[in-house]
Structure formats: C-alpha cells, structure tokens
Amino acid sequence: MTRSAHSIHQQNWLHDIASELRRRAPQWAMRLSQAETQQEFLQTICELFTLTNAVPAERDIPVDPKSLQAKIDLFINDNIHRGVTLKVLSQFLGYSEKYCSDLFHSTMGESFTEYLRQRRLEKATFLLSMSDKSVVDISQALGFSDQSAFSHFFKRATGQSPVRFRSRRGRHHRDALERHR
Structure with missing residues (x-):
C-alpha cells in the first residue's frame, strides 16, 4: 500500500x-x-x-427500526437543516405539542x-x-x-x-x- x-x-x-x-x-x-x-x-x-x-x-x-426513539432520531437528522421545532415534530408524530413534549422527554431522556x-x-x-x-x-x-x-x-x-x-x-x-x- x-x-x-x-x-x-x-x-x-x-x-x-x-x-x-x-x-x-x-x-x-x-x-x-x-x-x-x-x-x-x-x-x-x-x-x-x-x-x-x-x-x-x-x-x-433500539432493535425495532420503527420504534419511537428511532423515528424521532431519523426525523430530526433528516430535517435538522429546516430548523426543526417541537411543533413540526408533533405534527409529524400526530400528537399535540404538550403531549409530544412529555412523550419526547420520557422517550429520549x-x-x-x-x-x-x-x-x-x-x-x-x-x-x-x-x-x-x-x-x-x-x-x-x-x-x-x-x-x-x-x-x-x-x-x-x-x-x-x-x-x-x-x-x-x-x-x-x-x-x-x-x-x-
């Protein structure tokens, strides 16, 4: 070489x-x-x-590529250039912002x-x-x-x-x- x-x-x-x-x-x-x-x-x-x-x-x-944590990671990585907000993530996941905020914290730590x-x-x-x-x-x-x-x-x-x-x-x-x- x-x-x-x-x-x-x-x-x-x-x-x-x-x-x-x-x-x-x-x-x-x-x-x-x-x-x-x-x-x-x-x-x-x-x-x-x-x-x-x-x-x-x-x-x-995460073993399941469709797990919530994997979904969140992938969405943020794929959309970080767009200035991702909690509102955009909650719309993607189909939840209210408040519920998404609580869910995010419990899922992602x-x-x-x-x-x-x-x-x-x-x-x-x-x-x-x-x-x-x-x-x-x-x-x-x-x-x-x-x-x-x-x-x-x-x-x-x-x-x-x-x-x-x-x-x-x-x-x-x-x-x-x-x-x-």
Missing part, C-alpha cells in the same frame, strides 16, 4: 470510528471534539477506553430543546472539524436563520467562535495524522 493510500485508509478508519462513537456515545464524542490540546485529547481517550459504559448495552440500542441543541452542536463540531464547508453552509445545514445566529449559538456552547474552533481542530487533526504515519 502506498503512503498516500495508507493515509486515505487511515482517515477512513478514523472517520468510521468517530461516526460509531458519535452514534453510541455522543457525550464522549463531544468531549473529544472539544479537547484543545493533545494532552486533553489523549486524557479523554484514556478515560473513554477505561469505561465499560462507553458503549451502551444492546438493550439500550431529555427535553426536545436540549436534545436538538446537542445534535446541532455534535453536527457542527463534526462539520467544522472534518469538512471544508463554509461557516455559512454549516449554519444552513443546521437550520439556523443566518451565520450570526449559528456563531452566537456555537460560541455560547463551546466558548469559541466556529472559525477559531475550526483552526484549532484543524491543527490538532493534522498533528494527529502526522503522528500516525
């Missing part, structure tokens, strides 16, 4: 691992994406691999607002770290009215602007790839 092919294979492998981690343990994926130094990143990795609860038990993963905020933040950190999309394109992909609203949301959530986050993550990502060669 050539050095270039090996590098591409390694990037695909890292992407697959990151995707699986985001799916099964989003809080750990978030912690990894927010690490600002190599030491923080490595410390988080060490903590992650010493935890038995990092990957949920099979009973925690958190409020709709918190859940949507987490999904947007996870997707934003992923897109800023792993894609070359502009901040404007990312804000549209996440359903924000404009780049300013997205930047304000991101800075409140992470303590840094999307541009600063991207420049720091890009440097850490390049350094990590170089160490693996």
Whole structure:
C-alpha cells in the first residue's frame, strides 16, 4: 500500500470510528471534539477506553427500526437543516405539542430543546472539524436563520467562535495524522 493510500485508509478508519462513537456515545464524542490540546485529547481517550459504559448495552440500542426513539432520531437528522421545532415534530408524530413534549422527554431522556441543541452542536463540531464547508453552509445545514445566529449559538456552547474552533481542530487533526504515519 502506498503512503498516500495508507493515509486515505487511515482517515477512513478514523472517520468510521468517530461516526460509531458519535452514534453510541455522543457525550464522549463531544468531549473529544472539544479537547484543545493533545494532552486533553489523549486524557479523554484514556478515560473513554477505561469505561465499560462507553458503549451502551444492546438493550439500550433500539432493535425495532420503527420504534419511537428511532423515528424521532431519523426525523430530526433528516430535517435538522429546516430548523426543526417541537411543533413540526408533533405534527409529524400526530400528537399535540404538550403531549409530544412529555412523550419526547420520557422517550429520549431529555427535553426536545436540549436534545436538538446537542445534535446541532455534535453536527457542527463534526462539520467544522472534518469538512471544508463554509461557516455559512454549516449554519444552513443546521437550520439556523443566518451565520450570526449559528456563531452566537456555537460560541455560547463551546466558548469559541466556529472559525477559531475550526483552526484549532484543524491543527490538532493534522498533528494527529502526522503522528500516525
């Protein structure tokens, strides 16, 4: 395998691992994406691999693809770019907003607002770290009215602007790839 092919294979492998981690343990994926130094990143990795609860038990993963949790996840993921609201979700599910809010909390374990905020933040950190999309394109992909609203949301959530986050993550990502060669 050539050095270039090996590098591409390694990037695909890292992407697959990151995707699986985001799916099964989003809080750990978030912690990894927010690490600002190599030491923080490595410390988080060490903590992650010493935890038995990092990957949920099979009973925690929806088996029925038509389960309510799977339906909600799929709907939000497929429509996040449209600025999903509780009203839109309740119409999709066929319930009143109040009932949908209570059902959402009991099914997903958190409020709709918190859940949507987490999904947007996870997707934003992923897109800023792993894609070359502009901040404007990312804000549209996440359903924000404009780049300013997205930047304000991101800075409140992470303590840094999307541009600063991207420049720091890009440097850490390049350094990590170089160490693996």
